[in-house]
Amino acid sequence: MSQAAPGGGGQPLLQVQDLRTVFRTSGGDVTAVDGVSIEVEHGKTLGIVGESGCGKSVLSLSIMRLIAHPGRIASGRVLLEGRDLAGLSNNEMRKVRGRDIGMIFQEPMTSLNPVHTVGFQITEGIRVHEPKASKAELRERGIAALERVRIPSPERRFDEYPHQLSGGMRQRVMIAMALACSPRLLIADEPTTALDVTVQAQILDLLRDLQAETGMSIILITHDLGVIAEMADDVAVMYAGRVVERTTARALFEDPQHPYALGLLGSIPRLDEDRERLLAIQGTVPPPFALPPGCRFNPRCPFAIDACRAEVPLLREITAGHEAACLRAPVEESVAA
Structure with a gap:
């Protein structure tokens, strides 16, 4: 992961530790964010990427303590320079929103x-x-x-x-x-959705200039890996409520280690490759009330084996600073197996 910016004292600005957000339904509790841990360094941008339904927006609302009933934060910590926001009263949290953490919500209209x-x-x-x-x-x-x-x-x-x-x-x-x-931290939830390419570029340039001017940190939530490539220092790839890969943006694009990240990257057209058809990830993200056993990506994964359907993979370090939740990582060995 990126090193803290000068003046950060070595401690990340934001640390989310093992966060679980659940929603009560007639059929029982449904977990939308399941044990997510991320860090945001001072003056850096963390990109959170994944398809719609992966839990990205629920994670951002959990950080802001804006989860409405019947949702709640079931466990975990949200540390802003060591101060646990998950344990603050509603009145105390109102003093944090806007002043310490700002948020750009989806769909400005x-x-x-x-x-x-x-x-x-x-x-x-x-x-x-x-x-x-x-x-x-x-x-x-x-x-x-x-x-x-x-x-x-x-x-x-x-x-x-x-x-x-x-x-x-x-x-x-x-x-x-x-x-x-x-604010010291800006959460931007799909800030370029529904904008044409020219306006999107202007918005991203504006965010980059404002960050350089103020030194703020940014959490950038998007499904667009092009935006991640342009803006992010670090990346967390989310799938079905969990982080499945966590590394620097450069490492993700150069050497993805989770099959889901590999599939996302394969669906992007590239000028340096001559391909008649782009890759596509078959199927859809499972709803949180109907998750498959084992690895949640296994029904869509071309590399899945029997163990993937029985064992829940945990994030583990594949190379220095590069973590993936995949039993078959490294990817190169998995493909060759």
Whole structure:
């Protein structure tokens, strides 16, 4: 994994340790996040990648303590510079959201409130954390936040409503909201979904520039490995509620060790390869209430053997700093076997 940035004191900014998030149903508890452990270094970007339904968004909401009933964090710790957020009261956690951890939610059109102006929503976090701020100060800081995310005519946009903005502008507003109180950690959940390629590139450039400017850390949640390649320092690959591979972004692309990661990479077109057809992972992610025995990926895995259907693989170090939860890793040996 990446080394901590200078000033981090050697301790990661965020450590999630063996986190389990469950939802109560009529058929019993269903585990959506199952024993996940990740680390985010100071000033670095951790990419969390996987198909829809793998538990990425539930993990992010668990970190923010935004899991609504009937969901709950059943066990594990979420340490922000050693402070366990999982054990905080609701009032204490409200002081953390926005100030220490900001979040860009999926789908800005549905995440933004249509009955409030853009300026009101951007300054809401400031009002919560700095109740003595005057109306004039709030407006000044809100306009500055819009300028920061490169929205033209910020004074006019401050008084407009979400429906008056384009999709790219709404996403920039979401970023401005998340960064209004200068958090140390930004969680970006699918920040480029539903945006065209040009706007996507602009949003990623903006996040990279803001990170360089502020030194914040980022958790980038996406299903797009192209975004991971461009933005991430470290990567955690999730499948069916668990982390199945954890390493640096460079190591993942150069030497993937889990068949699921290998399949994801094989589905991406590459200019340096001449292939008539891209690889495809057969099947779909199993729902959390109908998980297969053994390795959860085994029904879709071309390398699965009988042991994969009986034994639950744990994350283990394959090479220095590169972990995978696969009985047959290293991949090269598995393919040849």
